[in-house]
Structure formats: structure tokens, C-alpha cells
Amino acid sequence: MSNLVELNMGPQHPSMHGVLRLRLKLDGEIVREIEPIIGYLHRNAEKLCEMDYFCDNIVYFDRMDYVGAMNMEVGFLEAAEKLLGVEPPERAQWIRVVAAELNRIAAHLVWMGAFGLDLGMLTPFFYCFIEREKILNIFVELSGTRQQYNYMSIGGVYQDITPKIIEEIKEFIKQFPKKLEEIANLFLKNDIFLSRNRGLGVIEKETAISYGVTGPILRASGVPYDVRKEEPYLVYDKLNFDIPVSQKGDNLARFMIRLEEIRQSVKIVDQAITKIPDGPYFNPKAKKSLMIRLRGEGEVYARTESSKGEFGVYIVGDGGVKPYRVHVRSPTFKNLSIIPAVAKDKMIADLIAILGTFDLVFGEIDR
Amino acid sequence: MSLLERLFGVFSFLGHDLGYAVSYLIQAVLYLIVIALLLILMIYLFRKFMARLQQRLGPNRVGKFGSLQLIADAFKLLGKESILPSERDNFPFVVAPMMVLIGLMLAFVLIPYGSLYWIGSITATHSAVSVILIFALMAIMPIGELLAGVSSHNKYALLGALRAVAKDVSFEVPMMLSLLAVVMMASARVSTPLDMESLISAQFLAYGILQPLGIFLFFIAMVARASYTPFDMGESDSELVSGYSTEYTGMRFAMFYIGMFGTILLGSTLLSTLYLGGYSGPFSSSIGPIWVFIKAIILVLISFTVWLSLPRIRIDKFVNFGWKYLLPVSFINLILVGILTLGLGW
Amino acid sequence: MIGVKEVEDPKKRVPLIGMIGGMATVGKHLFEKPVTVQYPEQRREMPERFRFRIFLKLDDCVGCTLCEQVCPNGSIKMQPVDRENPRNKRKIYPDVNFGTCTVCRNCQEICPTDAIYLTNVFETSRTRNSFTYSPEELALEEDKVKK
Known part of the structure; x- marks a missing residue:
């Protein structure tokens, strides 16, 4: 037993995607035991939410999955609007879909670039970020900030989408697929990349379900589960798109799933951008000083599909202007729990590759 | 004729043994300098090349087109505490x-x-x-x-x-x-x-x-x-x-x-x-x-x-x-x- | 209309060819223009909707403290200012600590008189101890603040 070398990987480590700490027991290069240790980015977001008005909580949700903040806002507002009884108008719902899907593309691009870095590919990272930058520039026009948008408000969105932004999005959608294929080919035509990922880190269907894994990782294991499909929120049921599924369950399948999700998101944005109806973009019930007078009573759980998986928000209201309890079911936290089972008895290099495909964002795990 | 013989031509007044010794020494120092310069140039080339492949500009603050960046880096590394x-x-x-x-x-x-x-x-x-x-x-x-x-x-x-x-x-x-x-x-x-x-x-x-x-x-x-x-x-x-x-x-x-x-x-x-x-x-x-x-x-x-x-x-x-x-x-x-x-x- | 699509693995092909193709793709970018902006010399045109620096119209502020209440992390505090304003009887105006401000724009949204608002002025670098902007500083003209 004492032959094993104990190694603390992280929280300061180049490929720990933030502040994950892994306590490894190594047998030479081979990892025998893995214990993920989290909590280095804990900011008490759930408790902070209880101390602020409903309209302020969006700010904290922006900072959970900071690479896909629009999806977090959608997730919170699904719950909060149900609790407060403020229905967003049709136009706001379409704008939210466009914003959320654009942000899903951006989040997956960040993941793709970082995954390349994990494997030692230095350059595709920049091509991914150049494309992401274009999305962020659209978001600057749309919401006013680059990453922590606070764009969606209770009962709609803060600012209307303008024809100029629609043109910009259309332009982006037009040139993006070609660039995406170029980036994807850098990965998928590379024999070293394929040899390092094919058949590695296989997650069986049953294992994935029993660990509560969701999102692209679950779909890569052959379960066609996507909240957008199971329980459509916003206007997803009016859009035509596919949920990618793979039966392989390995690293490569997870890569392929995310790649296909980017393509499907492009498809969604392409459809949604032309279908945005006219009308008000916010509900006047939640405007101006009414923002902090919204009262909600009861319990609400809403789930949405963020770029990482099923993002659930549970809010309890006691009739006051502030929530009584907010709980977040963060997808990455559940996904991380499967790491010890998957990466056991693999080499360190494989562990890094498997971790890379999990798309860890620590703002969301530690909250 | 080679570089060594040319150097020896300069130092031949020192006699055969000493003259060759000095010219070997000078040649060695010259080589060291040239190789060091080449390596610095190569690191500069790498950083510029990498930057251009990644659609960046690379070092461009120190000197014209950042040409003195590597010298600055060398001084920085020299001045750093060796932990x-x-x-x-x-x-x-x-x-x-x-x-x-x-x-x-x-x-x-x-x-x-x-x-x-x-x-x-x-x-x-x-x-x-x-x-x-x-x-x-x-x-x-x-x-x-x-x-x-x-x-x-x-x-x-x-x-x-x-x-x-x-x-x-x-x-x-x-x-x-x-x-x-x-x-x-x-x-x-x-x-x-x-x-x-x-x-x-x-x-x-x-x-x-x-x-x-x-x-x-x-x-x-x-x-x-x-x-x-x-x-x-x-x-x-x-x-x-x-x-x-x-x-x-x-x-x-x-x-x-x-x-x-x-x-x-x-x-x-x-x-x-x-x-x-x-x-x-x-x-x-x-x-x-x-x-x-x-x-x-x-x-x-x-x-x-x-x-x-x-x-x-x-x-x-x-x-x-x-x-x-x-x-x-x-x-x-x-x-x-x-x-x-x-x-x-x- | 939401369907399920099976994703295929990439096909096996002759080794090395794809890698050389990838290298060619990377090499091709040598001839493309850099996308970076050399900030102090080149400035990107910030969109009108970009929001950062908070401004205040002292004449319009009624001292209702709504912005203080709605600020998610307590960056806004009301300060007494000795100033004649018939609408602001309590003579209190907001100051903003930009060290903690997250530019969430809630103060602008909630302000009943549109006295407090965010602009696309973003060059506000300061030393550590002067992040808090007094109401008078917030009331400066936009052009005066721009560097």
C-alpha cells in the first residue's frame, strides 16, 4: 500500500480548469485513487441570493457558469417568474432563446479551445477564442457587457434587440460554420488526437444515470436526454433541431456531441432570429420601482439545459420581497462526481484528457 | 584559410603555441556569442511566428517590432531571485x-x-x-x-x-x-x-x-x-x-x-x-x-x-x-x- | 420538432495525411491579419450600449434611496450633500464604490427620475483608495471624464 505516491494536483495547476484539487494516489504513471476536493471558489452564492431581491439574484447567477451566463439567467428566471407570477412576453422569450443559444456556442468554444490546450494543442485555442470574441461583441451590443450580462430581467429583457444586432448575428451565423469545420478538422483529422481520445474514459449508460450525470456527457453515453426536448421551456418547442446522441460514451464521443451541439445551436439561432415577433420586450409588472416589490410565495423548481447539463433552480418564497431559500442543482457538480469512477487506473495524461472533456467551470461547482 | 588561421595571423607575434591558444580562445568566445545571438533571434522568431499563426501580433513593445523583447526578458531572468x-x-x-x-x-x-x-x-x-x-x-x-x-x-x-x-x-x-x-x-x-x-x-x-x-x-x-x-x-x-x-x-x-x-x-x-x-x-x-x-x-x-x-x-x-x-x-x-x-x- | 440525431465517429483514414492538413491549416493563418487591438494606441469604438461608468444628475435625484436598496453588493451608499434642490429634501445623494460595482445596471433601471445612469465611458483607472466616487464626481460631465 505504501508503494503508492500521493500527489496533490491543483488547485494551482495549469490544467485544472480553475481551482479543482485532485488528491491522487499514483502507481508510477498510473492513477489508482482519485479524490476530487472542491470549495476553493466557494462564494456562498445561494446564501447571498436569500439576502437580496429577486431582481438582484440574476447577478449571482451570472457568476455561476461564467462562460455561459445567459443560460444561467434563463435557468433562474424560469423558476423566479413561475414563483412571482410574472409572464415574459413572447418577444422576450424569443430574444432569450437567441441569447442563450449564442452563449451555448460561446461556452462550447471555450471548452473546445481549453480541451485542445489540455492535450497540448496550442493554436486551436486561439481560433476558438477568435470566434467566441465575435459572439461576445454581439453581446456587448445586446446587453452592454462581455461576460456577466445581467441581460434578462424578471418579466423580459432589459434592452430590446435592434435590427443592427440582428444583422450582426446573421452575419456571424453565415461565416461561423465554415470556421467551425476548420477548427473541428484540426482536431478530428489528427491521428494523435484520435488515438488519445478514442475508447478512453468510457461511461456506461447505467453508470452515467446512476451518478446523475446530465448534459453532453450523458448524451455521449447514449441517453437522448435534454431538457429542451423532455420539457421544452421558452419557445424551444417551436424550433426545429436535433439532440445529438452517441452510443460510444468515450472522450471522442463527448467531443463529437459538443461539436454537433454547436451546429444545432447555430441552426436554432438561424431559425429564431427570423421568427422574433413584434411586441413589448418586457412585462410592465416588473419594471421600475416594482422590480423590488415582487413577492412570491411557495416552492418552485425549474430545470433548463445549460451548456453543461441540466441546470435546476429551486426557490422557496415566504411571501417576502426576498427569496426564503435558493438552491441550485449545478450540472458540473454532479458530473464531477463520476471522475473517480471513470479515470481510475488510467494514466495521468488520460486523467487530464478525461477531465478536459467534462467541461468543468468552477463558478458553478462551488457556487 | 579558415577563421582560426586568420586569427592566428593576427596573433602570430606571440609565437606558435601561445598564438594558437589565444586565437582558439577568441574563436570560442566568438562562437559562444554568435550562438547565443542566434538562439535569442530564434526565440524571437518563435514568438513572432507563434503570434502570427494565432492571429496575434506577438512582442511589439520593447524596441522596434519588439526586437529587444528577448534582451529585456534575459535581463529580467537575470535579475530574478533564484528560488x-x-x-x-x-x-x-x-x-x-x-x-x-x-x-x-x-x-x-x-x-x-x-x-x-x-x-x-x-x-x-x-x-x-x-x-x-x-x-x-x-x-x-x-x-x-x-x-x-x-x-x-x-x-x-x-x-x-x-x-x-x-x-x-x-x-x-x-x-x-x-x-x-x-x-x-x-x-x-x-x-x-x-x-x-x-x-x-x-x-x-x-x-x-x-x-x-x-x-x-x-x-x-x-x-x-x-x-x-x-x-x-x-x-x-x-x-x-x-x-x-x-x-x-x-x-x-x-x-x-x-x-x-x-x-x-x-x-x-x-x-x-x-x-x-x-x-x-x-x-x-x-x-x-x-x-x-x-x-x-x-x-x-x-x-x-x-x-x-x-x-x-x-x-x-x-x-x-x-x-x-x-x-x-x-x-x-x-x-x-x-x-x-x-x-x-x- | 425536436429530434434525436446519432453522432458518428470520424472515419478512419490514412495516418499522417490529416495531421499534415492540420498543419497546413494552421500555417495558412500566417497570412491572415491579426485580430488583436493594440489598446492605448488603437481604441475600439465602444458601442453606445456598452455600460460602465455611472453618472448622476444632481438636479434630478430625489434621494429616494431605491438605488441603494437594489444594488446587489452594496456599492451604492447615500451621502449627505449640502446642495439646494427642491426635489431632494433630505439632501442625500448616492456615491458609488467602483471597486465592488458589477455594472449590473439595476440602479439605472429602478431610478424613478432617470437621475443615475450608466455610460460607455470605461477608462476610469484610479489608485486603490479612491474607488469610491462621491456624488459630485458622479455628476461630472461625460466629456470631462473621458481621457
């Missing part, structure tokens, strides 16, 4: 970066550069067995890496050193076998095939064309020797932080860094000498070094592109690749070259 881990083995820890650099610098001296205009030959030193000497000197570098990894008493460093050793043993045999093919082919034409200059003179047609397998093997071996992606398992930054050089800071780290770029340049120069005809080319009697330089720079740029676009291979897969693919291929190459040399009389 030594308290658990280190002192002697090997201090010696390791120097060993990496010394082996590299000495190997540069043996490469034939040809003659430049009126100066004459600027090759530093001649040896009848310079090929063997170069590879012997290059074999010093892995020892430095191993010492660095083991003496740091750091788990990452230890793993990095072990990986570096595993990598070295798996590519060096195919490398030497492909070198043997070159020497074998040259031995049919010249009497001293282990001398680099006669190797070049034997290349009526660049050996890279006659031995496509050989140049491929040698290139892979040089990539692995310089240890950049795809074969940088020894210092893989996303897995082992920085591998064997994890605990090094300041100037000692810079030695490893320079050693890596130096090996790329050395590998490219060697490859151009062994397989692309070295200094031979049009007007090679007056601009020989420029031909070496051009060929080396093209190879360096190819190496950089490889570095920047490929992912890292896993260590066990590389060992597998080395023994199961590279070694048989190098034997096939040897047989093919034998057929070419003996059967066809090339």
Missing part, C-alpha cells in the same frame, strides 16, 4: 541546467558551416569522427534533464524526468540507425564517412531525396530530442506543470528554455547537414553558411508549425511507437539504403 527548493540535492540541482547548455553549445562547434567570402571556412573544429562526437555531446542533455528531475525532490519533476528517460531510450536507437544509413551511403564515396564535411561532399544528391524514410525518422527523432509537442511528455505543461524544470526559476530556468530552442536549431542544422547537403548549394564556396542558415530556418519553421498544431502523444504510446514502428522502419531504411549503395552503386 531553490529546500529539499534539493544541491550539487546535481545546480549542475543540471548547465549540463543541458554545455552539451548543446559544444555540439554546435562541430557542425561544418562552410566558407564565407574572404574569411574562409568558419567551421570551428575538425574531427575525423565529428558525427559520433556530436551525438555523444547531444547525449549529455538527457542526463541534465534526469538530474534536474531527480534532484528537485518534486513529484512532478520526478515523473517528468522518468518520462524524458523513457522517451530517450525509445527514439535514440532509430535515430542512430538512420544516421548509420547516411554514413553507410557516404562510405561508398569517401574514405572518412564519419567526418561531417566528407558527408556533405559525398552528397551528389541530397540524402533526403534518396532516403525519404531516413529523413522522416531523423526529423521525428529531432522533434523528440528537442522535446516539444507532440513529444514533450517530459515537461508537458498541462499534465506535469513543467516536468523536470518545475522547481527551477530565474536564470536556471532560462537555461532549460534556451536548451530547448537550441536543440531545435541544432536538430535543424544537423538535419540540413546530414540530409539536405549542408552548406552546398549555388555559390557555396562564398556563401556556405548562408545556405546552412536558410535550410535550418526552413526546418525550424516547420518544427514550429508542428509544435503549435499537434497535440501531445501519451508516453506509453510513444514508447510503443518508438519500438514497434520507428525501429522496424529504420531497419527497412537501412536495408533500402544498402540496396541503393551496394546494388546500384549510388
Whole structure:
């Protein structure tokens, strides 16, 4: 037993995607035991939410999955609007879909670039970020900030989408697929990349379900589960798109799933951008000083599909202007729990590759 | 006439022994300066090239187009505090970066550069067995890496050193076998095939064309020797932080860094000498070094592109690749070259 | 209309060809223009909707403290300012600590008189101890703040 070398990987480590700490027991290069240790980015977001008005909580949700903040806002507002009884108008719902899907593309691009870095590919990272930058520039026009948008408000969105932004999005959608294929080919035509990922880190269907894994990782294991499909929120049921599924369950399948999700998101944005109806973009019930007078009573759980998986928000209201309890079911936290089972008895290099495909964002795990 | 004789012409008033001693010394210092400058230029080139591939601008603040950036970096590294881990083995820890650099610098001296205009030959030193000497000197570098990894008493460093050793043993045999093919082919034409200059003179047609397998093997071996992606398992930054050089800071780290770029340049120069005809080319009697330089720079740029676009291979897969693919291929190459040399009389 | 699509693995092909193709793709970018903006010399045109620096119209502020209440992390504090304003009887105006401000824009949204608002002025670098902008500083003209 004492032959094993104990190694603390992280929280300061180049490929720990933030502040994950892994306590490894190594047998030479081979990892025998893995214990993920989290909590280095804990900011008490759930408790902070209880101390602020409903309209302020969006700010904290922006900072959970900071690479896909629009999806977090959608997730919170699904719950909060149900609790407060403020229905967003049709136009706001379409704008939210466009914003959320654009942000899903951006989040997956960040993941793709970082995954390349994990494997030692230095350059595709920049091509991914150049494309992401274009999305962020659209978001600057749309919401006013680059990453922590606070764009969606209770009962709609803060600012209307303008024809100029629609043109910009259309332009982006037009040139993006070609660039995406170029980036994807850098990965998928590379024999070293394929040899390092094919058949590695296989997650069986049953294992994935029993660990509560969701999102692209679950779909890569052959379960066609996507909240957008199971329980459509916003206007997803009016859009035509596919949920990618793979039966392989390995690293490569997870890569392929995310790649296909980017393509499907492009498809969604392409459809949604032309279908945005006219009308008000916010509900006047939640405007101006009414923002902090919204009262909600009861319990609400809403789930949405963020770029990482099923993002659930549970809010309890006691009739006051502030929530009584907010709980977040963060997808990455559940996904991380499967790491010890998957990466056991693999080499360190494989562990890094498997971790890379999990798309860890620590703002969301530690909250 | 060569550079040494010209220098001796200046110092001949000191008498034969002392004059040669002084001119050797001056020549050595000159070489050191030129190589150091070349390496600095190469790091600058790398940073600019990498930046342009990634659609950035690269260093552009210090000096015109950032040309003085590397000098500034060197001063920064010199001025940095050298943090030594308290658990280190002192002697090997201090010696390791120097060993990496010394082996590299000495190997540069043996490469034939040809003659430049009126100066004459600027090759530093001649040896009848310079090929063997170069590879012997290059074999010093892995020892430095191993010492660095083991003496740091750091788990990452230890793993990095072990990986570096595993990598070295798996590519060096195919490398030497492909070198043997070159020497074998040259031995049919010249009497001293282990001398680099006669190797070049034997290349009526660049050996890279006659031995496509050989140049491929040698290139892979040089990539692995310089240890950049795809074969940088020894210092893989996303897995082992920085591998064997994890605990090094300041100037000692810079030695490893320079050693890596130096090996790329050395590998490219060697490859151009062994397989692309070295200094031979049009007007090679007056601009020989420029031909070496051009060929080396093209190879360096190819190496950089490889570095920047490929992912890292896993260590066990590389060992597998080395023994199961590279070694048989190098034997096939040897047989093919034998057929070419003996059967066809090339 | 939401379907399920099976994702196929990439096909096996001749080794090395794809890698060389990838290297060519990377090499191709050598001839494309850099996308970076050299900030102090080149400035990107910030869109009108970009929001950062908070401004205040002292004449319009009624001292209702709504912005203080809605600020998610307490960056806004009301300060007494000795100033004649018939609409602001309590003579209190907001100050903003930009060290903690997250530019969430809630103060602008909630302000009943549109006195407090965010603009695309973003060059507001300061030393550590002066992140808090007093109401008078917030009331400066936009052009005066721009560097």
C-alpha cells in the first residue's frame, strides 16, 4: 500500500480548469485513487441570493457558469417568474432563446479551445477564442457587457434587440460554420488526437444515470436526454433541431456531441432570429420601482439545459420581497462526481484528457 | 584559410603555441556569442511566428517590432531571485541546467558551416569522427534533464524526468540507425564517412531525396530530442506543470528554455547537414553558411508549425511507437539504403 | 420538432495525411491579419450600449434611496450633500464604490427620475483608495471624464 505516491494536483495547476484539487494516489504513471476536493471558489452564492431581491439574484447567477451566463439567467428566471407570477412576453422569450443559444456556442468554444490546450494543442485555442470574441461583441451590443450580462430581467429583457444586432448575428451565423469545420478538422483529422481520445474514459449508460450525470456527457453515453426536448421551456418547442446522441460514451464521443451541439445551436439561432415577433420586450409588472416589490410565495423548481447539463433552480418564497431559500442543482457538480469512477487506473495524461472533456467551470461547482 | 588561421595571423607575434591558444580562445568566445545571438533571434522568431499563426501580433513593445523583447526578458531572468527548493540535492540541482547548455553549445562547434567570402571556412573544429562526437555531446542533455528531475525532490519533476528517460531510450536507437544509413551511403564515396564535411561532399544528391524514410525518422527523432509537442511528455505543461524544470526559476530556468530552442536549431542544422547537403548549394564556396542558415530556418519553421498544431502523444504510446514502428522502419531504411549503395552503386 | 440525431465517429483514414492538413491549416493563418487591438494606441469604438461608468444628475435625484436598496453588493451608499434642490429634501445623494460595482445596471433601471445612469465611458483607472466616487464626481460631465 505504501508503494503508492500521493500527489496533490491543483488547485494551482495549469490544467485544472480553475481551482479543482485532485488528491491522487499514483502507481508510477498510473492513477489508482482519485479524490476530487472542491470549495476553493466557494462564494456562498445561494446564501447571498436569500439576502437580496429577486431582481438582484440574476447577478449571482451570472457568476455561476461564467462562460455561459445567459443560460444561467434563463435557468433562474424560469423558476423566479413561475414563483412571482410574472409572464415574459413572447418577444422576450424569443430574444432569450437567441441569447442563450449564442452563449451555448460561446461556452462550447471555450471548452473546445481549453480541451485542445489540455492535450497540448496550442493554436486551436486561439481560433476558438477568435470566434467566441465575435459572439461576445454581439453581446456587448445586446446587453452592454462581455461576460456577466445581467441581460434578462424578471418579466423580459432589459434592452430590446435592434435590427443592427440582428444583422450582426446573421452575419456571424453565415461565416461561423465554415470556421467551425476548420477548427473541428484540426482536431478530428489528427491521428494523435484520435488515438488519445478514442475508447478512453468510457461511461456506461447505467453508470452515467446512476451518478446523475446530465448534459453532453450523458448524451455521449447514449441517453437522448435534454431538457429542451423532455420539457421544452421558452419557445424551444417551436424550433426545429436535433439532440445529438452517441452510443460510444468515450472522450471522442463527448467531443463529437459538443461539436454537433454547436451546429444545432447555430441552426436554432438561424431559425429564431427570423421568427422574433413584434411586441413589448418586457412585462410592465416588473419594471421600475416594482422590480423590488415582487413577492412570491411557495416552492418552485425549474430545470433548463445549460451548456453543461441540466441546470435546476429551486426557490422557496415566504411571501417576502426576498427569496426564503435558493438552491441550485449545478450540472458540473454532479458530473464531477463520476471522475473517480471513470479515470481510475488510467494514466495521468488520460486523467487530464478525461477531465478536459467534462467541461468543468468552477463558478458553478462551488457556487 | 579558415577563421582560426586568420586569427592566428593576427596573433602570430606571440609565437606558435601561445598564438594558437589565444586565437582558439577568441574563436570560442566568438562562437559562444554568435550562438547565443542566434538562439535569442530564434526565440524571437518563435514568438513572432507563434503570434502570427494565432492571429496575434506577438512582442511589439520593447524596441522596434519588439526586437529587444528577448534582451529585456534575459535581463529580467537575470535579475530574478533564484528560488531553490529546500529539499534539493544541491550539487546535481545546480549542475543540471548547465549540463543541458554545455552539451548543446559544444555540439554546435562541430557542425561544418562552410566558407564565407574572404574569411574562409568558419567551421570551428575538425574531427575525423565529428558525427559520433556530436551525438555523444547531444547525449549529455538527457542526463541534465534526469538530474534536474531527480534532484528537485518534486513529484512532478520526478515523473517528468522518468518520462524524458523513457522517451530517450525509445527514439535514440532509430535515430542512430538512420544516421548509420547516411554514413553507410557516404562510405561508398569517401574514405572518412564519419567526418561531417566528407558527408556533405559525398552528397551528389541530397540524402533526403534518396532516403525519404531516413529523413522522416531523423526529423521525428529531432522533434523528440528537442522535446516539444507532440513529444514533450517530459515537461508537458498541462499534465506535469513543467516536468523536470518545475522547481527551477530565474536564470536556471532560462537555461532549460534556451536548451530547448537550441536543440531545435541544432536538430535543424544537423538535419540540413546530414540530409539536405549542408552548406552546398549555388555559390557555396562564398556563401556556405548562408545556405546552412536558410535550410535550418526552413526546418525550424516547420518544427514550429508542428509544435503549435499537434497535440501531445501519451508516453506509453510513444514508447510503443518508438519500438514497434520507428525501429522496424529504420531497419527497412537501412536495408533500402544498402540496396541503393551496394546494388546500384549510388 | 425536436429530434434525436446519432453522432458518428470520424472515419478512419490514412495516418499522417490529416495531421499534415492540420498543419497546413494552421500555417495558412500566417497570412491572415491579426485580430488583436493594440489598446492605448488603437481604441475600439465602444458601442453606445456598452455600460460602465455611472453618472448622476444632481438636479434630478430625489434621494429616494431605491438605488441603494437594489444594488446587489452594496456599492451604492447615500451621502449627505449640502446642495439646494427642491426635489431632494433630505439632501442625500448616492456615491458609488467602483471597486465592488458589477455594472449590473439595476440602479439605472429602478431610478424613478432617470437621475443615475450608466455610460460607455470605461477608462476610469484610479489608485486603490479612491474607488469610491462621491456624488459630485458622479455628476461630472461625460466629456470631462473621458481621457
